[in-house]
Amino acid sequence: MDVRCQVSMVFHLDKCIGCHTCSLACKNLWTGRPGTEYMWWNNVETKPGTGYPTLYEDQEEYRGGWEVDGDRLRLKLDTRAGELLNLAFNPRLPSLDDYYEPWTYTYETLTDAPLQDDQPVAVPVSLVTRREMEIEAGPNWDDDLGGSPIYAANDPNLKGIDEETRRRLFETERLVFFYLPRMCNHCLNPSCAAACPAGAIYKRGEDGIVLVSQEQCMGWRMCISGCPYKKVYYNWFTGKSEKCILCYPRLETQQAPACMHSCVGRIRYLGVLLYDADRIEEVARRPDHELVEAQRSLILDPCDPDVIRAAKAKGIEDGVIAAAQRSPVYQYVKVWGLALPLHPEFRTLPMLFYVPPLLPVTGSVDDGVYETSADFFSSLESARLPIRYLASLFTAGDEEKVVEVYRKLIAVRVYKRGETVGDVTPARVAEALELGRTTPEEIEAIYRLTSLASFEERFVIPPFAREAAINLIQLTQTRQEGGGMGFLRAPRRGL
């Protein structure tokens, strides 16, 4: 058993209000430089929708992630030699237009306008060419189902769904959508790292954060194609790939990442998990329907004395183990089984998990009056979004797994409603508990962590305190005065 520690996340989709605060917090902190304007390390998509970059989930096109070949796992992108032959031109690279061309406006024409009869106009100019441009798309062009006939209707996850259901999905009275905030999953089996010919992408041993070494990166661009979530971005100005760094400078000083800290809906949880690194490959090779369960089985119980002993043998510090024991992620993913990985069939073993949204049920319009059935949130059978769709997102198509999660979530609702409003019969509560295979104690715990959890409960960051530790034994002054973390010179293009 090779016990390692992984910083992991849970996003509770029921609570996301789609405000994009997270994306902006990230942008303000990390991606305001030339060449990064188009990057949204954290972005929030409307689902159903085609996402950002457009249709990134379609791996027949982009060939991200892994595939099983007999008893081997291999990159879907290409063989190693094949990749080297494609260095001059990567046939699977999205173009800037698949994201969007970043722009600003000529605000000077407004502020510098002389007194005149006509209103001055600020026109959009491209942040790449600095020329005037026609805006054709943006990173959230389909927010709240905008333009759904082109965007939502082409969601790759709708593939397995029959015509009739699809048509009903987009009837005005039944329209339904939810938000899917996305960022780097800091996978256990990252295909971006595996696809990098230069070996520039690495996983940090101590916390599992996946980083691109800016000095090793040669701009071969294979990581962009290799990541099935399209969460590595090519900086067209500096010629280097960049990605979410999980705000490691913040984590190392015990602060939550910026996107999580700022999240308005408080949907985000972060904590560490202990897992068995020896089994990564074997788990990533499992058949589709076993993936969710197998990934869960990788995660070790941090209170099990054997695990603790093995962890200590591997040099994992007591503080980290203690944090793993209080990890909210461990509760959601392993103990309650409520949080699921996004597209486990990409086989990268993503370590960002989602609690699926409880969708409203079908309503009907009678004589202009809109009616919903009585259990607005508590009936799975009449949910407006097909379970099939959610299964395509979160369980590689295994509907049973999604239903299991929903039964438990519904049990929480029914139980708490019975307790607070009192209009649910004890028999109905008992039935919901049984279907959800849960207990009042578990429900209270879920309710607490979902609705009432404080900042410290949502973000349990182990005392990495790396900077402080280095400060104790080394003079770091010069480096700090020279510009802080990492770089002493401003990153620029070429020589």
Added chain:
Amino acid sequence: MQTLVFVVFPYVAVLLAIGVGVYRRRARAYTYSALSSQLLEGGRLFWGSVPWHYGITLILLAHLLAFLFPGVAGLILASPIRLFVAEAIGLALGFYSIFGLAILMVRRLPGQSRASAVSSTMDWVLLLFLAVQVATGVAVALFDRWGSLWFLSSAVPWLRSLVLLRPDAATVAGLPLLVQAHFVCGFVLVLLFPFSRLVHVVMLPAGYLWRPYQVVIWNRERRAHD
């Protein structure tokens, strides 16, 4: 003059290429990149980059092999048919690379594509010298027949003398101007190498063929496996 152009200049170019190249890799590793513009423009890049890279790599490889094994090359080219075939292939590859290079240049012209936004002066200097180099090469093949043969008895001894530090430019001194231009331009490119994006050539990641897929880096020493 001959010494300056065919002895001093090559040594200066190579020394700078190695010295500056190594310094840049060590002290300014961040500046090493192929500086791809595929994200900004991919359609024309395909028709430019693929012919260019494949064409020029094969041509360079042929030059290198002939330099390393002139005896073998001489034997192969001894038969007129084989000589003709070799020259024909070389010429075709030459045109193939020029075709690619021309497209690469056009797409970088202002207003042609977004790639022009990331084209520096150095990029243009490099493109121009590359163009001159391939053009003179093709011209030599066309007008100074049969280069692949006389190359073995003129350029090879000269280059060999440079490598062995017993410089002797006698074998190339009397060659036609076109040929000499090709040699000089070649060393200009060597000189440009450490100051331009050309550095990506030596970073060809062959190690990818055998390294493990995943890279894990520890900040502290890890205790041995169990």
